[in-house]
Amino acid sequence: METAALIVVLVILLALFFDFTNGFHDTANAMATPIATGALKPKTAVILAALLNLVGAFLSTEVAKTISGGMIKEDAIMSGSNAATLFPSLIFAGLIGAITWNMLTWLLGLPSSSSHALFGGLIGATLVGAGAMAIDFGIVVTKVVLPALIAPLTAGIIAFVATKVAYGMTRRYDGKPDGRDGFRWGQIFTSSLVALAHGTNDAQKTMGVITLALIAIGWQTASQPQLWVIVACAVTIALGTYMGGWRIIRTLGKGLTDVKPAQGFAAESSTSATILASSALGFALSTTQVASGSVIGSGLGRRGSKVRWGTAGRIMIGWVLTLPAAGGVGALAALVVVWLGTWGVVIDAIIAVAIILGLFWRSRQDEVHSGNAMSEVADSGAAVKVKKNPPPTRRQRMILQAEKAAKKAEKRAQDKHHAADVLREKERQDAERKAAKKSPSTAPTKTEDRGSR
Known part of the structure; x- marks a missing residue:
């Protein structure tokens, strides 16, 4: 029993570290777009996200119940003689798979799913340690796989429509390239809502893992997380969020598309609505996939914007590899x-x-921080290079053409007016010369001048 208790303590510590990596891995979901548009300063954004993740973790526990009392069949594992140590050990192994994938994708600046990394690690470990009968594949399909397919597409469609509506209902009122600066104020609210929603979904996954370990050793019977578990997970994910995760913020903020204020507002609204709805239903979806789908949808919805499909393709490959890669480890x-x-x-x-120390050491060789995260995107294989001065949009080209036409018309009018003035002056001078020739001379002769003397 003492060995089992020690393993459970190790599981709790490792689970909290996974929660920490989840925080800095997913900060970009809420704060990449407001940082990219200048709605929030980088440090202010991560502090706000950390606080709201902390609050959000206390609002719901439905996702935690999905993990602690649904995906893994505890009864199938607990029937063996060494179940008290085997079950926590398998959870420990699954967490290693999740953390390894999280750290690797963070190093590459790839916004992959921390949630699917966790699910993949747990499924892979359970398959090896207890067999396929210990996994409820019905729960896996309905509450993990299907949301992974539907949620990004749904969020993308909502963001596309919202972007179209936002640009259709407003008109540019200044000459700045971004335009519609009022949406920056709206982004503060929508990005805050995304951070709150992230806390209601992702923090609960770690709660579910710890609760699963406590159930395995007999320290708990219900799938409802205890208060100390909720507090520990909430604080840990908030600390991780405060660290920033600047590599992934750079990819989401600049790598997929050049985000404008109205576009960012639409993307964040779509992301928060999708995550909050799924949290209420107990769907353990990937907030990263939802946020990425929303950014792509908003990029398609803004006329003249360009979605960098090379980067999007690499992100989607990462999505596909997450479950099997984490499961393999x-x-x-x-x-x-x-x-x-x-x-x-x-x-x-x-x-x-x-592994953790090695990946962290490698990240220090090419450090990304709040000062350079939104600068020109590095050609690192995880993101593409963004042009410093992107070409004008179609509306901007139309405005420039109209301005050039107006200047040409004004110059023609000035030339015509000047020519008319020159012609009038010439006619006046000709008239004066003709008048001088026709009038008699009034100048005195020399004889008249001598006589007068």
């Missing part, structure tokens, strides 16, 4: 546990620390 970690028992957990822990 989780399965390998679980295999070590099955072969070596408790010593396998120790070896897994050492390998996990080495």
Whole structure:
């Protein structure tokens, strides 16, 4: 029992570290677009997101129940003689798969799904350690796979329509390239709503994992997370969010499309609506996929904008690979546990620390921070290079053409007026010369001048 308790403590610590990586991995979901448009300063944005993630984690526990009492069949694992240590060990192995994928994609600046990394790691570890009978594939399909397919598409369509409506109902009132600066104020509200929604969905996944471990060892029976679990997960994801995750903020803010204020407002509104609806229904969807779909939809909805499909394609490949990649790492970690028992957990822990430190050291070689995240996007393979001075939109070209035509017309009018003035002056001078020739001379002769003397 003491060994099982020690493993559960390790699971809780590793789960909280995953929660921390989830925070900085997903900060971009809420704050990439308002930072890109200048609605919020980078540091202000991450502080606001951290606070709202903290609040959001207390608002709902439906997603936590999906993980702690739905996806994994505890009864199928707990029937064995060594179940008290095997189940927490498998959770530990699954978390290693999730954290490894999170750190790798963060290093690449790839906005992948922390949620699917967690699900993939847990599924892979459970398949190796307990078999397919220990997984409720009905829950996996209905509350994980289907939302992963439907939610980004739905968010993208909503963002596309919202962008069209926003640009259709408003008119540009200044000569600035961005225009519609009033939407920047609206972005503060919508991005805050996304951060709040993220707390209601993603923080609960870690709550569910910890609750699952507590149920496995018999310290808890209900799937409802305890208060200390909720508080710990809420604080940890808030701290992770405060770290920023600037690599992914750069990709979402500049890599997919050049976001304008009205466009960002529409994308954030779509993202928050989709996440809040799914949280209420208990769907453990990927907030990253929803946010990325919304940004793409808003880019398609703004006339003259350009969606960088190369970057979008790499992101979608990452989405497809997340479940199997995290599942593969989780399965390998679980295999070590099955072969070596408790010593396998120790070896897994050492390998996990080495992987985390190695990826973190590699990130310091090409550091991205609040000062350079929104500068020209680096050609790193995870994002594309953005032109410093992008070409004008069709409306801007029309305005420039109208201005040029007006200047030409004004110049023609001035030339015509000047020519008329010159012609009138010439006619006046000709008239004076003709008048001088016709009139008698009034100048005195020399004889008249001498006589007068």
